[in-house]
Amino acid sequence: xxxxxxxxxxxxxxxxxxxxxxxxxxxxxxxxxxxxxxxxxxxxxxxxxxxxxxxxxxxxxxxxxxxxxxxxxxxxxxxxxxxxxxxxxxxxxxxxxxxxxxxxxxxxxxxxxxxxxxxxxxxxxxxxxxxxxxxxxxxxxxxxxxxxxxxxxxxxxxxxxxxxxxxxxxxxxxxxxxxxxxxxxxxxxxxxxxxxxxxxxxxxxxxxxxxxxxxxxxxxxxxxxxxxxxxxxxxxxxxxxxxxxxxxxxxxxxxxxxxxxxxxxxxxxxxxxxxx
Amino acid sequence: xxxxxxxxxxxxxxxxxxxxxxxxxxxxxxxxxxxxxxxxxxxxxxxxxxxxxxxxxxxxxxxxxxxxxxxxxxxxxxxxxxxxxxxxxxxxxxxxxxxxxxxxxxxxxxxxxxxxxxxxxxxxxxxxxxxxxxxxxxxxxxxxxxxxxxxxxxxxxxxxxxxxxxxxxxxxxxxxxxxxxxxxxxxxxxxxxxxxxxxxxxxxxxxxxxxxxxxxxxxxxxxxxxxxxxxxxxxxxxxxxxxxxxxxxxxxxxxxxxxxxxxxxxxx
Ligand SMILES: Nc1ncnc2c1ncn2[C@@H]1O[C@H](COP(=O)(O)OP(=O)(O)OP(=O)(O)O)[C@@H](O)[C@H]1O
Ligand SMILES: [Mg+2]
Numbered sequence: 269x270x271x272x273x274x275x276x277x278x279x280x281x282x283x284x285x286x287x288x289x290x291x292x293x294x295x296x297x298x299x300x301x302x303x304x305x306x307x308x309x310x311x312x313x314x315x316x317x318x319x320x321x322x323x324x325x326x327x328x329x330x331x332x333x334x335x336x337x338x339x340x341x342x343x344x345x346x347x348x349x350x351x352x353x354x355x356x357x358x359x360x361x362x363x364x365x366x367x368x369x370x371x372x373x374x375x376x377x378x379x380x381x382x383x384x385x386x387x388x389x390x391x392x393x394x395x396x397x398x399x400x401x402x403x404x405x406x407x408x409x410x411x412x413x414x415x416x417x418x419x420x421x422x423x424x425x426x427x428x429x430x431x432x433x434x435x436x437x438x439x440x441x442x443x444x445x446x447x448x449x450x451x452x453x454x455x456x457x458x459x460x461x462x463x464x465x466x467x468x469x470x471x472x473x474x475x476x477x478x479x480x481x482x483x484x485x486x487x488x489x490x491x492x493x494x495x496x497x498x499x500x501x502x503x504x505x506x507x508x509x510x511x512x513x514x515x516x517x518x519x520x521x522x523x524x525x526x527x528x529x530x531x532x533x534x535x536x537x538x539x540x541x542x543x544x
Numbered sequence: 545x546x547x548x549x550x551x552x553x554x555x556x557x558x559x560x561x562x563x564x565x566x567x568x569x570x571x572x573x574x575x576x577x578x579x580x581x582x583x584x585x586x587x588x589x590x591x592x593x594x595x596x597x598x599x600x601x602x603x604x605x606x607x608x609x610x611x612x613x614x615x616x617x618x619x620x621x622x623x624x625x626x627x628x629x630x631x632x633x634x635x636x637x638x639x640x641x642x643x644x645x646x647x648x649x650x651x652x653x654x655x656x657x658x659x660x661x662x663x664x665x666x667x668x669x670x671x672x673x674x675x676x677x678x679x680x681x682x683x684x685x686x687x688x689x690x691x692x693x694x695x696x697x698x699x700x701x702x703x704x705x706x707x708x709x710x711x712x713x714x715x716x717x718x719x720x721x722x723x724x725x726x727x728x729x730x731x732x733x734x735x736x737x738x739x740x741x742x743x744x745x746x747x748x749x750x751x752x753x754x755x756x757x758x759x760x761x762x763x764x765x766x767x768x769x770x771x772x773x774x775x776x777x778x779x780x781x782x783x784x785x786x787x788x789x790x791x792x793x794x795x796x797x798x799x800x801x802x803x804x805x806x807x808x809x810x811x812x
Contacts, residue, residue, distance in 0.1 A: 447659035450609055451673040451725065452649030454641075461676055465663050 312516060320508045321517075324500070331500035332521065334414070338486045338496060341418055343479055346425030351464075353426060354433025368430060375427030381488050384420035388492040392416055417489035425482055429471075432478065436471035437463065469537075476533035480526045497521060561623070562587050562729045562760040563608060568617035570603050570784075571635075577603045578614070579784040585729060585777075588758035592771035592792070595781035596807060601764040604781065605733050608762065609651045610644050613637060621647050622728055649677045652722025656734045658714040660706040666693065666717050667702040670724045678725065685724070692723040696750050712743030716750055729760040736767060768812050772796045780804045 321328075353372060356364040375383070395401045395410050409415050440463055448458040487498035497518065504514045563585040570578040577600045585591045593601050606612040608619060610626060615635055619626050624647065627640040638644050660669050670689035674680040680688070693699055696716040706714055715735055722730055735751065736744040748770050755761065755774040765771050771778060771792065778795040780788045780803075788801045799805045 441659075443655060443657050443659040444661055446611060447653070447655065447661070450611055450648060450651075450653040450655075451721075452645040452647075452677050453673075454645055457676060461672065462661055462663075466661075469663055 316513050316516075317510060318513060320504060320510065320513070324504055327500050327503075328497065331495060331497035334489075334494060334496040335483075335486050335498070338414075338418060338421055338489055338494075339479075339483050342421035342425050342486075343482055346422045347429055347475075349422070349426035350429035350433050353430025354435075354437055354467075357430070357434040358437040372427045372430045372434075375423055376431065380420065380424050380485055381491065383424065384417060384488055384492055387420045387423075388413060388416040391419075413493045414489065417492055417494045421482065421485060421489070424485070425478070428478055429475065432471050432474050433467060436467035436474075439470055440466045472533065472537045476530065476537070479529055479533065483522065483526055483529065560586050562589070562621070563762065564618075564620045564623075565604075565608065566618040568604065568607055568619065569615045570600070570607060570612060571615040576615075577784050578607070581617075581781070581784070581786055583762075583779060583786070585760055585762055587760050588776075589760055590755045590774055590776045591762045592775035592778045593762060593764045593781060594766070594768065594771060594778060594795075594807070599781045600784045601781050602733050605653075605731050605762060605764055608731060609648050609653060610638060611653075621651065645677075649673065649725060650728045651731060652725055652727035652729075653731045654715070654718050654722055654733065654735045656737050658706075658711070658718045658738070660714055660718055660721070662706050664706075665702065666698060666704050666706065666709070666720075669706065669717060670721050673721065673725050689720070689724050692720040693717070695723065695753075696720045697746070710743060711739045712746045715739065715747045719747075719750055719754075723754075727759075729762065730754070732761060732763040732765070734764050734766060736765070766811065768796065768808065780807070782807075 353368045356368040357372075360368070392410070401407060401410065444462055444466060445458060448462045453461065486496060489496050490499035490502065493499075501514045501518045505511065508514070561584045563583070565581060565583040568578050568581040568583075569576065581600075581604055583591070583604075593604065595601050603612055607614045607617075608621075610619075613628070613636055617636075624643075626638070626647070627643050628636040629639040631637050660666075661672065664672060667686070667689055670693060671682070671685040674685040674688065675682055690699070690702065693702060696719055698713060698716055698720065701709065701713065701717070706717065709717065719735075732751065736747050739747065744767070748767065751761075751763070752770075752774050763771070763775070772795075773792075775792045778789060778792050779786055780795060780799075780801070782801075782803050788795065788799060788804050795804070796808060799808055
């Protein structure tokens with residue numbers, strides 16, 4: 269019914285573009301890839317040993333929980349620190365500018381694994397020497413490993429994203445800020461209503477990639493005895509003497525997580541079509 | 545809405561003036577861009593500012609809402625002079641930031657490059673200042689925004705994003721954003737210079753309609769025919785000085801300065 273398509277442009281057009289989008293997605297090579305993946309999955313289920321899974325499920329859940337806590341908390345808190353770090357480098361007085369530049373450079377220039385060990389073995393044993401700390405309310409937490417893992421991940425995320433936000437703040441066109449000023453917005457209001465949301469929107473594609481990288485950094489906490497998903501799988505491998513199955517399981521979980529994150533962040537990005 | 549003029553220290557100044565600029569100087573480093581400009585716009589005046597590139601037109605306009613701080617001089621809006629103080633190096637700086645913000649909120653500026661906020665819809669752009677600067681309620685701001693968007697011919701684009709609009713539509717939305725604050729005076733800085741030729745007309749006709757309802761405006765433009773048509777007063781700026789000013793018939797019909805004669809013949 270081609271004439272109807274022309275006559276009623278609006279509603280059918282949107283339905284049509286959606287169909288087009290779906291049709292565009294199912295290209296021959298994608299169908300082939302999907303079939304191969306399904307076949308591989310079927311083969312894995314059929315020929316590999318998954319009998320360990322039910323017994324370890326509770327521990328896998330709690331490992332996944334720890335991984336998610338590490339990811340979400342370090343991204344959330346790290347981002348809160350990244351804002352002033354980026355802003356100081358764009359608009360701060362020079363002492364602040366140099367301090368945040370120095371912080372970002374040092375943290376970004378050294379391995380995260382090293383930082384984690386320095387926090388865990390260094391800070392951890394330093395804290396233990398002060399009775400005030402040992403007797404404080406925080407000690408039950410500070411004697412565990414995960415706070416140090418979280419600190420290291422947070423510091424690292426803050427440093428990388430401080431750099432990203434520096435670029436994003438600097439990249440907001442001056443005219444948009446000038447318009448805010450010309451309409452009588454105070455500095456704080458200009459920041460809240462224009463500069464920050466615009467910078468965030470510009471940074472989102474980069475941030476999305478960095479959050480995925482952060483997810484893939486979380487297994488490092490296993491090296492300081494935090495029981496995240498990776499640590500649980502390591503334990504499974506040691507006690508079941510299976511090599512591939514637990515690792516493949518791990519691959520699948522991380523893939524699902526990063527896939528879900530990608531979709532969510534892409535959706536956030538696309539909510540606002542941007543002209544620049 | 546704040547009233548201007550009640551608190552006027554309007555001493556020797558023209559109490560009638562919507563915008564009054566007196567002996568304005570502006571220096572960027574060692575380069576003096578404005579060398580003593582004085583200008584008055586009474587309510588209902590449409591002052592067209594013309595002049596060659598680099599003559600200081602934008603700088604003068606930007607001094608009026610203090611986007612640039614003058615090096616010296618006096619500016620008052622509706623009888624209220626900006627509170628400026630002299631720094632140790634002899635320049636001026638803003639003494640009362642809140643006063644400046646309050647006055648700015650009532651001086652709409654239309655930029656050459658539109659400068660809409662791309663993360664807000666057309667409606668969001670127009671309600672932004674009323675709601676978040678002037679404290680108008682959301683419902684009232686929405687109603688007012690719809691009315692002004694209707695006026696500039698964008699009544700069907702309320703929910704569009706700026707990136708989805710043509711240049712002419714973006715500039716009309718930017719004009720609606722100014723109208724929504726019910727400005728005491730409007731400042732236009734070459735509102736059509738960034739537009740494709742076929743889009744210039746739609747923006748000029750909106751500005752013309754505003755001029756016809758006697759809104760106070762200062763209009764920097766390269767559209768000489770338009771300036772001649774709508775302006776009540778034309779100012780020719782040359783190297784940071786007003787070389788000639790007067791009614792449009794005089795400026796375009798019988799310019800006396802040789803520079804102005806040359807300028808007019810070069811652009812028309
Ligand atoms: N922020 C600034 N810093 C240094 N110089 C500046 C600045 N803004 C403007 N100038 C200079 O001041 C002079 C006048 O600029 P202005 O933008 O006011 O000219 P204009 O008359 O608006 O020109 P045009 O028609 O090209 O827009 C120019 O030489 C310009 O380079
Ligand atoms: Mg200019």
